[in-house]
Amino acid sequence: MKDSDDEGAGDGVNRPHTSNNLPLPAPHSDPNLQFSGGTDDESSNRDSSSSATGGASPGYYSDYPSSFSGECSPYNMSPWNQTMASPWSHHSEPAGLGGGPPTMAPGTSLISSLVREEGHIYSLAAKGDTLYTGSDSKNIRVWRKQKDSGGFKSSSGLVKAIVMSGERIFTGHQDGKIRVWKVSAKNGMHKRVGSLPRLRDFLRGSLNPSNYVEVRKNRSALWIRHSDAVSCLSPTDPAQGLLYSGSWDRTFKVWRISDSKCLESVVAHDDNVNSVVAAFDGLVFTGSADGTVKVWRREQQGKGTKHTAVQTLLKQEHAVNALAVSAVAPVLYCGSSDGLVNFWEGDRHLVHGGVMRGHKKAVFCLAAAGALLLSGSADNTIFVWRRDCGVHSCLSVLTGHTEPIRCIAVVEDNGENSSESNAGDSAGGGGSSASRWIVYTGSLDKSIKVWRVTDEAPDPLFHGSGDAPQIFDRYPGDAFGASGSTTSFR
Incomplete structure (x- = not known):
């Protein structure tokens, strides 16, 4: 009815x-x-x-x-x-964020850009080869x-x-x-x-x-x-x-x-x-x-x-804008207006696991796929993070949007959800066992960009430091590491 x-x-x-x-x-x-x-x-x-x-x-x-x-x-x-x-707005631009080529892991690439002048893109949902x-x-x-x-x-x-x-x-x-x-x-x-x-x-x-x-x-x-x-x-x-x-x-x-x-x-x-x-x-x-x-x-x-x-x-004082739960582990991610991504781990009682730093402005959206987490920000970038044995690394920084990223949707790359299903196979490594995903990102620049993302990256862009490998305090181009932020947990 x-x-x-x-x-x-x-x-x-x-x-x-x-x-x-x-x-x-x-x-x-x-x-x-x-x-x-x-x-x-x-x-x-x-x-x-x-x-x-x-x-x-x-x-x-x-x-x-x-x-x-x-x-x-x-x-x-x-x-x-x-x-x-941002607490780290004084830092130098990461590679690919200052007009240079994007910093992306092998097998990760921009497939296409979908544009229809209808206004700012605020929401996405994807299933198979269909995107809303x-x-x-x-x-x-x-x-x-x-x-x-x-x-x-x-x-x-x-x-x-x-x-x-x-x-x-x-x-x-x-x-x-x-x-x-x-x-x-x-x-x-x-x-x-x-x-x-x-x-x-x-x-x-x-x-x-x-x-x-x-x-x-x-x-x-x-x-x-x-x-x-x-x-x-x-x-x-x-x-x-x-x-x-x-x-x-x-x-x-x-x-x-x-x-x-x-x-x-x-x-x-x-x-x-x-x-x-x-x-x-x-x-x-x-x-x-x-x-x-x-x-x-x-x-x-x-x-x-x-x-x-x-x-x-x-x-905390900063607004929480987005949450996402890992598809393969009991991990909760949180993106907020201070540019940070916090995460917690645990089945029934969650414990704070660390902070992933890198974005220079507010994080507006998150999406989890397999061992990956994608974060979209007002700094016009999408960061691709990978969780491996409890340690997070940043694999890629996706650039190309000219306004803040408002939403992200992810589907598994099965070769049928892309109009260029064979494109990028060589870059993806052909017979590699790495998982591949089709990522859609919507922006206030009125466009949707389509990416092919792999979770295979031999040289992560972000590295942990000292005895706390989950706390990411530096990003490409930053020689000293981002300053910590004051956040209270209970």
Whole structure:
């Protein structure tokens, strides 16, 4: 059954908060886009932004439309426009970052650049040879084998997150909504099949005053609907069938995919939730603009769930922008606005393992693949890190974007997900046993770059020092090592 994008309601005990808001750019039209069934009944001028910037701004529920000029683009007005000086901004440029050739390991190369003038790229999701890209044009573009294959759009809401679970595609938007899409078996077109929460839940829940919570002074809303931008999404494995959504309203919510029901809403942080990751052993990790990383344990409670905070891994002044979990070991990575990547190790109780230094500006996105971790930054670079026996090394620095890297997606290179499947084989070593990956990086320069990355590197660019090989305190071109940062853990 197809639902409209109206608000919904459900059962739960935790209540959300909200943050401040911004307007959206004017709607973008594209004759090649597919228009889904159903309507979005909210004004496209409603938008959100980080409360981390401080001060008052037009509310999410504002009835006054706004327009954009060049000075107030989504990037310039967003919390990702980090202008703070990095602790190591005085260092010399690494090789490849000052106009020279990129510093990349053998077998790693740039395959292609996908450009369509639709706006800044904020989200990516890849599966097989298909790539979905989201931008501030409200469009979701579809690429197959790196060729434009059309797209689909909603009538409002910058696309901040895209994930896939089974046959469904979930998109998180700046207007606080989660939209659900499916590919038609008849014609291959994408069709919106619902939204989270559902209209029926909204109608049922709106009759009960106890389902309303205060989201700002003198303003209330149904608790199962995010009252600010949906910043991140994370599905569990199909057996569990859950979807987590994090928002700038400071909450994360738990959805049951089978019936689109909201099971729980958790007030998780004192500021925007920028990243949520459903991980191993029933653990869920959240990172926030309040500078903390928290660990939550999921337990079944009747037909619903109950999440309990069990550990605070990080507490600092700098915003946490991204989290990622290793695919081959119980390791959590955290990228933050000070340019650092912290990591923790352990099955049930995580212990701080070290800090990976190298980026000169804020780290906005992370992606894990096999033994690799990729980090994208406001310094316009992507670093490729490899974990080997608990020790991390930087294999490559990928350069080519001209604006901050906002998102990364990775799929295994099986020779079918590239329009140049045979390209780079010689560089990759032919019969080498090294794993190879296709990496997509989206940037505020409005482009997506496609890389072939290998985890084989005989001479890592970054090396540990002394008795703490996991603490990386230097990068190419830096003869002395980056100065340490003051960070408290508990």
